[in-house]
Amino acid sequence: MKNQLRHLSLTTRLSIAFSMICCTVFFAIGLLSYHNMQHLLAKQRDQNLTARVERIEIFLQDQESFQILVQYPRLYENMLGKEDNLLILRNQQNALIEINPLKVHIPAMAESKTITFLDNQSEFATTRLAYKTVVFNHQHYQLIAGTQLDEAQSTLDQYLWTLILYSVLGIGMASLLGRWMGLYLLKSLNNLIEQTHKIQGTQPHQRIEVNSTTVEVDKLSSAMNAMLEKIQINYDQLAQFSEDIAHELRTPLNNLMGQTQIMLMQSRSQQELEQLLYSHLEEYERLSKMIDNMLFIARSEHSDYIIEKENIDLSNLILELVHYFEFLAEDKQMRFVLALEKGIQIYANADLLKRALSNLIINAIDYGFEDQDIVISTKSTENHVNIEILTKNVFIDKQHLNQLFERFYQIDSSRHSKAKTGGLGLSIVKSIMMLHHGEVTAYNTNEGIIFSLKIQYLT
Structure with missing residues (x-):
């Protein structure tokens, strides 16, 4: 049945x-x-x-x-x-x-x-x-x-018998009227189905327009249009992601192919061949790191991806990272200035949080000016704590601020540098904060650009 x-x-x-x-x-x-x-x-x-x-x-x-x-x-x-x-x-x-x-x-x-x-x-x-x-x-x-x-x-x-006769007539009339009303009320739904069938993959910007007589169909068409909008955004992101991958992979592959072709044009000494292998190894490491980062971002976007969390002393974690990166900062004559609140306990994954902060610190060292300070501060509120990293005298145009955390996005002036994270460093930071139900933002101040992490904490 x-x-x-x-x-x-x-x-x-x-x-x-x-x-x-x-x-x-x-x-x-x-x-x-x-x-x-x-x-x-x-x-x-x-x-x-x-x-x-x-x-x-x-x-x-x-x-x-x-x-x-x-x-x-x-x-x-x-x-x-x-x-x-x-x-x-x-x-x-x-x-x-x-x-x-x-x-x-x-x-x-x-x-x-x-x-x-x-x-x-x-x-x-x-x-x-x-x-x-x-x-x-x-x-x-x-x-x-x-x-x-x-x-x-x-x-x-x-x-x-009179009741039976009138009941049969009443049921027949009510059934006919019910079918007519059903056809009338579902007319807009049938129009919605017809328009949905007309949507083709070659017209991703096409939307559903239905003159509905019912609130439910209006809500359904609005929900479907919102779904199409999300699909369009994801499709554009996927297309952009594919283009970015092709661009990022093409450069090291072209380098490998070009160097190899040049070396094969004539006989080379053992020392030249070793230098070529070291150069190739560097490119391979860059490709490997890029692939690892892409895999991490892909896994983190799954809703069933679970991370282990624990109570962490935020000040000790930041001090540990600053001590580790002091030598890199000294090479550029840069200094760390700390303004940390004591006794803040956050509920997070220590390894992932270290990775996010490391990417931001490396970013500040790579793009900061010599003989400038990198200010790391923490500010606690009622429900969360803000971790801010200020790179002094470095500013980013507003048009780039909302795109900094997209995959492979780099400001044109910085494309000449080889990013240590394959153009995925800030995207990884965003993914880590999403796993912690937190946020990452970037904004300019009078002193310079600030990258801010907002994460829940326990006192």
């Missing part, structure tokens, strides 16, 4: 569901109406029997009327006017009035000072009886009135 429903359109499913709902509602209403009608007819029948018993009782209060009724019982039979009606008046000896044209079996009845109702038999009853014990001239009389159940049942049967 489920497999069959899968092949049906949403409009057909809604029509079937609406028809089933209508069937259920009409059936419930019809059933309640039938039972209500049955109750009303039974109540009306008992009221008629009660009125008949009370009317005869009034006759019995008058001696003259009583005598006439006893002498001429068929007089009241004519008054009843129906052959299936029943009236019996009897005392303990015999029946004074017995109008029972259908010879209905009368069960035994106990005395009752009030009008009591019962059927003539417990199963397959045919007659409804009402009886009462009345006292006249100091004698007890039992007054019994009855009516056939066939009349009420005939009315109920007729009412039942």
